Amino acid sequence: MLHRESGVFKTSYAADMALYPLPIARWTVAAVLVIFAVVLPLSLHEYYLSIINLVLIAIVGALGLNILVGYTGQISVGHAAFMSVGAYTAANLAVHLHLPFWVTLPAGGLMAALIGAIVGIPSLRIKGLYLAIATLASQLIIEWVINHTPAISGGAQASIEVPRPTVFGVELKSQGELYFFLLAFAVAAVIATLNIVRSRIGRAFVAIRDQDIAAEIIGINIFRYKLLSFAISSFYAGVCGVLYTYYFGIANYEAFQIVVSIDYLAMIIIGGLGSVLGSIFGAIFVTMLPIAIRILVETFGGYFWDTAALSAVAASMRLIIFGLLIIIFLVLEPEGLNRLWRNIRNYFRVWPFSY
Amino acid sequence: MSQRVRLGISLSLGLMGLLLGPAFAQDKELVIGMQCDRTGATQIVGTTLCPAYHDYVALVNSKGGVEGYKIKVIEIDNEYKVPPAMEAHERFKMEGAVIDSVYGTPQIAALNKKLEEDKILGTSPGFGTAAAADGKKYPYTFPIAASYWSQGAAAVKFAKDKLGGSLKGKKIAYLYYDNPAGKEPIAVLEDLAASEGFELRTFAVPAPGVEMAAQALDITGRFKPDFVITHLFGRSPSVSIKELKGKGFPLSKVVALVWGSAEADINAAGGFGTAEGYSCMQFAGVGHEYPVITQINAMYKAQGKEPPKEQANSVIYNRGVFQAAIHLEAIRNAIKAKGGGKPTGEEVKSGMEQIKDFTLDGLVPPLNITPEDHEGGGWVQIWTVKGGKFEKATEWFQAYRDVVKKHITATN
Numbered sequence: 001m002l003h004r005e006s007g008v009f010k011t012s013y014a015a016d017m018a019l020y021p022l023p024i025a026r027w028t029v030a031a032v033l034v035i036f037a038v039v040l041p042l043s044l045h046e047y048y049l050s051i052i053n054l055v056l057i058a059i060v061g062a063l064g065l066n067i068l069v070g071y072t073g074q075i076s077v078g079h080a081a082f083m084s085v086g087a088y089t090a091a092n093l094a095v096h097l098h099l100p101f102w103v104t105l106p107a108g109g110l111m112a113a114l115i116g117a118i119v120g121i122p123s124l125r126i127k128g129l130y131l132a133i134a135t136l137a138s139q140l141i142i143e144w145v146i147n148h149t150p151a152i153s154g155g156a157q158a159s160i161e162v163p164r165p166t167v168f169g170v171e172l173k174s175q176g177e178l179y180f181f182l183l184a185f186a187v188a189a190v191i192a193t194l195n196i197v198r199s200r201i202g203r204a205f206v207a208i209r210d211q212d213i214a215a216e217i218i219g220i221n222i223f224r225y226k227l228l229s230f231a232i233s234s235f236y237a238g239v240c241g242v243l244y245t246y247y248f249g250i251a252n253y254e255a256f257q258i259v260v261s262i263d264y265l266a267m268i269i270i271g272g273l274g275s276v277l278g279s280i281f282g283a284i285f286v287t288m289l290p291i292a293i294r295i296l297v298e299t300f301g302g303y304f305w306d307t308a309a310l311s312a313v314a315a316s317m318r319l320i321i322f323g324l325l326i327i328i329f330l331v332l333e334p335e336g337l338n339r340l341w342r343n344i345r346n347y348f349r350v351w352p353f354s355y
Numbered sequence: 356m357s358q359r360v361r362l363g364i365s366l367s368l369g370l371m372g373l374l375l376g377p378a379f380a381q382d383k384e385l386v387i388g389m390q391c392d393r394t395g396a397t398q399i400v401g402t403t404l405c406p407a408y409h410d411y412v413a414l415v416n417s418k419g420g421v422e423g424y425k426i427k428v429i430e431i432d433n434e435y436k437v438p439p440a441m442e443a444h445e446r447f448k449m450e451g452a453v454i455d456s457v458y459g460t461p462q463i464a465a466l467n468k469k470l471e472e473d474k475i476l477g478t479s480p481g482f483g484t485a486a487a488a489d490g491k492k493y494p495y496t497f498p499i500a501a502s503y504w505s506q507g508a509a510a511v512k513f514a515k516d517k518l519g520g521s522l523k524g525k526k527i528a529y530l531y532y533d534n535p536a537g538k539e540p541i542a543v544l545e546d547l548a549a550s551e552g553f554e555l556r557t558f559a560v561p562a563p564g565v566e567m568a569a570q571a572l573d574i575t576g577r578f579k580p581d582f583v584i585t586h587l588f589g590r591s592p593s594v595s596i597k598e599l600k601g602k603g604f605p606l607s608k609v610v611a612l613v614w615g616s617a618e619a620d621i622n623a624a625g626g627f628g629t630a631e632g633y634s635c636m637q638f639a640g641v642g643h644e645y646p647v648i649t650q651i652n653a654m655y656k657a658q659g660k661e662p663p664k665e666q667a668n669s670v671i672y673n674r675g676v677f678q679a680a681i682h683l684e685a686i687r688n689a690i691k692a693k694g695g696g697k698p699t700g701e702e703v704k705s706g707m708e709q710i711k712d713f714t715l716d717g718l719v720p721p722l723n724i725t726p727e728d729h730e731g732g733g734w735v736q737i738w739t740v741k742g743g744k745f746e747k748a749t750e751w752f753q754a755y756r757d758v759v760k761k762h763i764t765a766t767n
Contacts, residue, residue: 045449046445047445047448047449050445051442051445054438054441057438058438147533147538155766156538156539156541156542157486157539158535159461159464159484161467161468173472175445244437248441248464248465248466248469249465249467249468249469250464250465250467252437252461252464252465254437254460254461254464254534255437259396287438290439291439291442294431311391311405311430311432312393312405314430314432315391315393315394316393318394319394
């Protein structure tokens with residue numbers, strides 16, 4: 001946030017370790033929370049809430065992938081497969097055992113974490129592109145297993161319909177109701193990630209990312225922390241998959257194919273590797289930008305094309321502009337939107353005196 | 356900085372335009388939301404299907420619309436991804452759409468519940484789960500075309516007729532794309548294998564489906580079937596034609612389900628000369644010999660334009676026309692039932708359930724959509740490649756309805 005540190009003195013360890021050490025930062029975070037919890041749901045049309053809902057789900061998944069790729073430096077292109085693990089675990093529990101979401105959601109996350117830790121084993125021996133291929137294999141294996149195991153997939157269609165989540169007897173159906181449901185989990189995921197990355201675990205992850213041999217020499221158990229990173233990341237992915245399942249009312253592995261993994265990688269790379277705010281920026285960027293571009297082309301394209309041609313143009317323009325903007329943003333700031341934001345913030349921190 | 360400012364201004368202007376947009380909706384106008392895939396995994400279909408949809412709606416609008424109502428189509432490209440499909444549906448709802456023309460199997464699966472809650476009907480011609488034919492379980496989902504179960508049953512019937520009226524002791528191979536849609540007909544085929552007394556063996560082709568030499572060799576060399584039913588998507592149908600022909604299997608003993616049956620597939624396999632004898636299943640008419648296509652071309656001519664180039668792929672083009680025609684017919688029924696009033700989504704749904712004997716001079720099958728049967732009877736036609744073009748091999752027919760119905764009841 002935009003604020004200045006001068007005049008703030010810390011007198012205790014607790015003050016020094018606070019998530020937001022500055023009072024003004026705490027106030028801005030509180031204000032943002034109020035906007036999201038009260039102002040937006042009351043003022044926005046359901047359509048816009050539905051877009052924010054998709055962003056909220058994407059934030060959970062992007063945070064998870066950022067823990068693994070951004071903080072620990074282990075690449076994974078199987079993130080969507082872990083989502084489907086979570087989705088099918090939760091769906092099966094919800095349908096066969098009639099469990100509520102507050103049981104199925106962590107269960108889905110834990111199952112994904114377990115599978116993720118197993119998939120993470122190759123990371124102990126290989127790095128970089130080789131690890132990417134190993135996780136790619138896991139994506140394909142998990143897809144195949146779900147597709148060919150009726151006990152998991154629930155039949156030839158490989159989709160399981162789940163009931164809507166209920167909170168205190170209220171069924172959450174409309175976008176407005178689901179908004180609060182998803183917002184709660186997105187906020188929880190953000191807070192959890194902020195705390196993980198500044199804890200002993202998070203510091204170990206960063207040490208492994210920066211130089212794994214050095215990390216081992218200073219006493220970090222590489223075996224444990226690499227698998228832990230995979231497990232935590234997959235837990236987020238699993239929860240993200242469960243949220244998708246409850247949001248759409250169905251678990252379907254075709255919604256979690258390799259393109260989705262690539263989308264999530266795009267989110268964290270555009271947003272900024274190794275940053276919580278970057279994951280949020282990336283999720284917003286990748287989810288909302290195509291929609292914004294389409295609306296723009298629809299609004300202004302009428303001057304250049306007739307209606308029938310416009311639909312074809314809009315679809316292509318969206319792809320072209322989206323791709324172009326990704327390139328522009330990455331050329332402008334290779335470290336992602338988060339770095340761009342920090343540059344702006346640093347500029348204003350000393351403004352109008354640049355030195 | 357000024358670039359950023361300019362981008363910000365144009366973005367906010369665009370958003371304002373969207374916010375103000377619905378306010379301008381007219382009284383004598385009905386909105387249809389159409390999801391499309393022009394840029395995703397199945398763009399080979401979308402780039403032809405969607406223009407056809409627009410063409411038919413433009414034709415109807417140019418003649419005064421449906422019972423005096425102009426039809427406005429909002430198209431959203433969902434890229435064959437699920438989250439954009441949800442966003443598209445909410446947008447359609449905001450714009451007051453009475454029909455959500457969903458596109459894609461995972462997309463209709465994810466929207467089933469939402470359609471019902473929002474009381475906007477959604478259609479899924481040629482994709483989606485076969486069980487959705489049950490109007491009691493899925494009140495707002497309309498497959499409107501033959502489901503994969505009906506198609507599988509029809510393929511068996513076609514094979515039976517081709518093989519002299521009996522399948523006893525015969526061997527049928529089922530070559531399919533290894534995804535849920537590809538596997539769906541197996542249940543029906545297995546049932547029919549038991550009742551008709553033929554031996555069925557299935558051959559899965561893994562994604563992306565461009566490599567099936569081993570399966571083709573298995574079929575032609577080991578299993579030596581009397582007939583082959585293929586159910587493939589994307590580029591794989593053309594590969595199957597090439598592989599089976601290359602291994603010496605007569606294409607006259609092959610029938611493809613609806614997604615292996617477009618001109619584009621035949622051309623990709625080496626042209627109509629290569630595919631001579633190949634039969635494929637259709638849920639809309641093929642070719643340009645329909646009055647409605649002539650009218651669309653006349654409309655283009657009146658504007659001084661050439662007929663749309665998408666018509667070269669007439670199979671998919673006509674499916675777009677079919678889809679649009681059914682939607683407008685449902686709206687027409689709803690307006691008529693209301694005595695000219697503006698129908699709601701719920702009333703259009705009832706209108707859809709009254710569609711009967713609406714054939715558009717043969718382009719559309721004799722559907723009979725009822726509150727119970729949202730599939731409309733599972734009608735198909737089979738066309739065979741003969742002398743450089745598609746030739747009609749059968750009239751509209753349905754097959755083994757009892758078996759298909761049994762599966763629908765058992766699933767729901």
